[in-house]
Amino acid sequence: MMPLYRMNSLASLIMELRILFGRIRLTKLEIQILEQQFPYYARLSEKHKREFREKLAVILTTKSFMGRGGLRIVTSEMKILIGATMVMVTFGWKDLRLPHFSKILIYPDTYYSTISRQYHRGEVNPKHGIIVMSWNCFQEGLENVNDGVNLGIHEVAHALKLENQIHYNGESRFFNPGVYNSFQKLAAIEVENIKAGNLTVFRSSAGLNGDEFFAIALEAFFEKPQEFFDYNPALYGTLAGLMRQDPRVWIRK
Numbered sequence: 001m002m003p004l005y006r007m008n009s010l011a012s013l014i015m016e017l018r019i020l021f022g023r024i025r026l027t028k029l030e031i032q033i034l035e036q037q038f039p040y041y042a043r044l045s046e047k048h049k050r051e052f053r054e055k056l057a058v059i060l061t062t063k064s065f066m067g068r069g070g071l072r073i074v075t076s077e078m079k080i081l082i083g084a085t086m087v088m089v090t091f092g093w094k095d096l097r098l099p100h101f102s103k104i105l106i107y108p109d110t111y112y113s114t115i116s117r118q119y120h121r122g123e124v125n126p127k128h129g130i131i132v133m134s135w136n137c138f139q140e141g142l143e144n145v146n147d148g149v150n151l152g153i154h155e156v157a158h159a160l161k162l163e164n165q166i167h168y169n170g171e172s173r174f175f176n177p178g179v180y181n182s183f184q185k186l187a188a189i190e191v192e193n194i195k196a197g198n199l200t201v202f203r204s205s206a207g208l209n210g211d212e213f214f215a216i217a218l219e220a221f222f223e224k225p226q227e228f229f230d231y232n233p234a235l236y237g238t239l240a241g242l243m244r245q246d247p248r249v250w251i252r253k
């Protein structure tokens, strides 16, 4: 059963009931986008594909996708592929929707932030419950699915880690505390390794801090799991335990 939180209006109650009774389905075109452009989905068994589609339908109906910076139309492709990235990262859990992050803002390309005075590829804003992505950068991440660079996974990973800490919305502390503790200890060693300039399977910005390490480690986890495993089996195993899935299973086929 899905928890019936956020029932503060009749509309959201109806939405929850439609989700519960499986009345929200993807269209043929949406399924075609998944099959052709999202390899993780394409490799799943029929049973898991069905589960994936059900979870994606929930994401698509509970998040608002909005264009920014001149992006007038948010296409079905944008929603499907960004939503699918959220489903992939959270696929190990039966029902995890990252409810705090209800708004997805999409810029056509990198965008200038007046706060940081830098161009950004994407970011997560926990105060306003927003995930921001540049569509160009998101697509670049999907074009090469084996290089360990994927903006979508990166930003969803930040949101996942934050959601685990947010205690008022019905979804928090879904990380197994013991496994998370083990992961953080092993991660701290890798962060020091990267800072020392040693060659690792992670790109150098993973050495900035624990948050960046987690996001970049998840990019490697989904895009080059075998290489990650060969590099550090203990860290990989702990992350697989934390995420409740092992992407090597899909890649092998």
Ligand SMILES: [Zn+2]
Pocket: 154, 158, 211, 212, 215
């Ligand atoms: Zn980051």
